[in-house]
Amino acid sequence: MASEPLVRFYDLSGPKPWSPACWRTRYALNFKHIPYECVKLPYPAVKPKCRELLSPTIEDRDATVPIIEILQEPYVVLNDSTPIAELLSERFPEKDGYPEIKLVKEVEKYEEETIFRQRAIFRWICYDVWKNALDDKDGSREYFKTTREVNLGSLETITERRGGGDAAVYEDHKVQWLGLKERMAKEDGTGEPSYIDFFDASLFRYVEAANAEKGVRLMNLYEDDTFTKLMNKVKPYEGGPGGI
Numbered sequence: 033m034a035s036e037p038l039v040r041f042y043d044l045s046g047p048k049p050w051s052p053a054c055w056r057t058r059y060a061l062n063f064k065h066i067p068y069e070c071v072k073l074p075y076p077a078v079k080p081k082c083r084e085l086l087s088p089t090i091e092d093r094d095a096t097v098p099i100i101e102i103l104q105e106p107y108v109v110l111n112d113s114t115p116i117a118e119l120l121s122e123r124f125p126e127k128d129g130y131p132e133i134k135l136v137k138e139v140e141k142y143e144e145e146t147i148f149r150q151r152a153i154f155r156w157i158c159y160d161v162w163k164n165a166l167d168d169k170d171g172s173r174e175y176f177k178t179t180r181e182v183n184l185g186s187l188e189t190i191t192e193r194r195g196g197g198d199a200a201v202y203e204d205h206k207v208q209w210l211g212l213k214e215r216m217a218k219e220d221g222t223g224e225p226s227y228i229d230f231f232d233a234s235l236f237r238y239v240e241a242a243n244a245e246k247g248v249r250l251m252n253l254y255e256d257d258t259f260t261k262l263m264n265k266v267k268p269y270e271g272g273p274g275g276i
Contacts, residue, residue, distance in 0.1 A: 050241035055234035149208035221261030
């Protein structure tokens with residue numbers, strides 16, 4: 033395979049990778065061993081970049097990262113992590129030496145089934161994302177705070193107002209991650225990960241990047257090896273440009 037970048041991957045800026053959607057694209061690129069370069073975008077630059085690369089009239093709700101550019105003909109630009117994974121499977125197929133990512137098409141349904149887990153995470157770490165995960169010099173923190181507080185009110189009190197407090201949200205996590213617990217109980221943490229594993233791991237990395245202490249608490253949610261097994265499965269695919 034070529035060593036020069038075949039893909040340009042646009043991630044969100046920050047002290048370390050944190051966006052769960054961008055983590056899923058990073059996992060997919062690394063799993064398939066696709067040479068790529070990573071460009072970090074501050075929040076205020078996302079919409080202009082989407083309008084430059086995708087459409088000058090793109091709606092605000094569709095101006096999101098990750099974005100990838102496939103740098104070989106036919107040139108393609110796409111955002112949204114799961115369609116990106118599908119595109120990578122199409123353009124870099126197993127027959128050409130790129131490993132196949134399993135269960136990509138199943139993730140849309142899985143994401144719908146776990147929507148309450150994602151809401152619990154957001155309530156738990158929204159303030160922490162603003163405080164710890166964002167770059168404090170490129171306008172991202174100001175953008176995040178301003179756009180979220182329009183509809184949510186103060187970020188500092190979201191956990192209390194919308195989640196019933198830290199203890200209540202933590203108990204909710206014990207319910208919302210049961211599917212992962214049951215799945216990992218059947219594994220030893222050494223098998224090949226699927227895209228559903230990447231989806232779950234991306235949410236763990238999201239929590240960890242926002243608040244390291246909450247990351248430890250999530251790791252110990254069931255006082256067993258559920259999360260240890262999951263993160264061991266995906267660990268080989270966390271490096272590369274923009275990785276940790």
